[in-house]
Amino acid sequence: MVAAIARRLAGMLAVMFIVATMVFFLTRLAPGDPASLMLGDQATAADIAELRKTYGLDRPVAVQYVLWLKEIASGNLGQSIFLQRPVLQAIGERAEPTFFLALFSILIASLIGIPCGIASAVWRGRVADQTVSGSAMLAASIPSFWLGLLFIQFFAVRLGWFPVAGYGDPGADLAQRLRHLVLPAMVLGIVNSALITRFTRASMLDVLSEDFVRTARAKGLPESRIVLRHALGNALVPIITVVGLTAALLVGGAIVTETVFGLPGIGNLVVSAVLRRDYPVIQGALIVIAGIYVLINFTIDVIYTLVDPRVET
C-alpha cells in the first residue's frame, strides 16, 4: 500500500514538473522580450537590463529554465507586473469567491446529477431515462456565459431577487458576499450537472447488472433498498471521482462565468492578466490551478487505496 501511494506521489510530481516545463517554454513563445513585457510600456532601458539580470534572462534558456524550476519548487511564483505584489499573494486575495463558487456549483451539480443519473439508470430506456439523458445533453450544450447573461436579465434585472454582478461592497459581510454567488453557482451547477448525470447513470448501470444485485432481488429486498444501498454504495467510487475532479476543474475553469458576473476571483485575475500580458500571473495561476487538480486527484486515489482493497494499481 505504501508503495502504491509512493508511486502516485511520484506520478503527481512528474505531472507538476511537466506542467511547469510546458508553462515555461510556451510563455517563451510569446512575441517580444519577456523583460520588457514584464515591465510594461513605461519601462526604461536600464530597468529592462536590471530585470533581465535579476531573472537571469541574459543567460541561456536552459539556465533560465533550471532557475525557474528552482523558484517554483521553493514556492516562489514571481511578482505580478501590473499588481506590484507577489503572484501567490494576488492569487490568495482572489481565492475566496472562486472557492465558494466552486463549492456551491459542485453541490448544485451533484444534487441535480446524482438523483437524475440514478433515475435514468433504474428506468433505463424509458421516458424518464430519455428525458434525463436529453436534458443532460442540453445542459452540456449551453455556453455558461450566455446562461449567465440570461439569468442576470431575468433574476437580477427583471425580478430583482439577486445582485446583478460583483461581490458586494468592500467590507460587506459574508452572507452579503455569498448572495452574489447564487446566480453564478446556479449557472455552473446546471452546466456541470451533465457530466455527473452521465457518470452516475453509467456507473449505476454497471453495478445494477451484477450478481449481488440479482441476489438481493432474489432475497426479496425492497427495490428502493437495492438501488440506494446495494447498488449506489458500489457505484459511488467513480461518481465521487468525477465530482472531485469536476470541482477541481471549476477552480480555474470558471473564468468565463466569473467574468460575466464580475466576480473578483482567480479566473477574473487570469483574464485581466491575459489582457494586460501580465505573464508572471498567468504562469503562476496555471501552476496553482494544475496543482490543486493534481492534489485532489492524488487525494481521491489515496483514499481509494486505503478504503478499497481491490484498488491496486
Add this chain to the structure above:
Amino acid sequence: MDPAAAKLFLDRLFRRKLVLFGAVVLLVIVIAAIAAPLIAPYSPTGMRVTQRLRPPSATNWFGTDEFGRDVLSRIIYGGRASLGIGMAVVLASMLAGTTLGLLAGYFRALDTVIMRIVDAMMSLPDILLAIFLVAVLGASAGNVVLALAIVYTPRVTRVVRGSTLVVRELPFVEAARLLGVSTPRILTVHILLNVASPILVQATFIFAYAVLAEAGLSFLGAGVPPDVPTWGTMIASGQQYADRAFWVVFFPGLAIVLAALSLQLVGDGLRDMLDPKLRKAL
C-alpha cells in the same frame, strides 16, 4: 458502401428520434452557413443607424443589433467562422491525437512519456489552457484553432491509446506481426481501422466542445478579432445592450446551443450504433 448497407447504417443511426432531430438540425445549420450569401436576408455588416436595436419583426426576424445590422443574417454568416473553426479544431486534434494515441498504445517505451504529458495537459481546465495558449500565440482565428487543437489533442490521445491497447492484443494483429507485416502497416491498417469508431464518436463531441470554447474565448476578448462575426463575438458585443434588447444576445446563444446539442446527439447516436456491446442489444 453499397446502398443497402448505407440504408441499414442510417436506419440504425436514426432509430432514436432525438438522434434524427440532431442530424436534421445540424444539417440545416451547416447548409445555412455554407449557403450564407444565398440565404441571409441582409448583409451581415450592413449598418443602418436608423434601425438600431429593433425587436424581432417581420422584416428582421431576430431583430437588429446596436449598429442596425440584421441579427439573423449575422448568425447565418457567424456560423461560417464558428463551425469552420470547430471543424478545423476537430481535424487537427484528431490527426495529432490519433498519431500520439497509436504510438502510446503500441510502443510501451513511449507510453509513459506521452501519457504523462497528456495527464499534465488535462490537469488544466480546457478554457484556461486555451486562453493561455491564445495569449502567447496572439489572438487570431488561426491561433484559436491551434490553441483549441492543442487543448483537445490529449482527449483523443487517451481514447485512441485505450482502444489500441485492446486491439494490439487481438489474434489478427499477432498474426499480421508473425506474417512479417511492417509495423507502420500494422499501425495504420490493422489497428487504426479498428479504432476508427471511437475516434469518430470523439470527433463529434470535440466539435461541440470546440464551438462552445471558441464562443467562450471570443466572449473573453481572447478569441477571433471582434469585427469577425462569430456567435461568440455577437454575444460579447451585444451583452451591454442585453437589458434593452435581449435578442442581440439570446439568438446567437441559441445558435450555439443548437449546434452543440445537435453535434452531441449525433455523437451519442453514433456511439450507440458503433458500440458492439450495445449493437447486440438493439
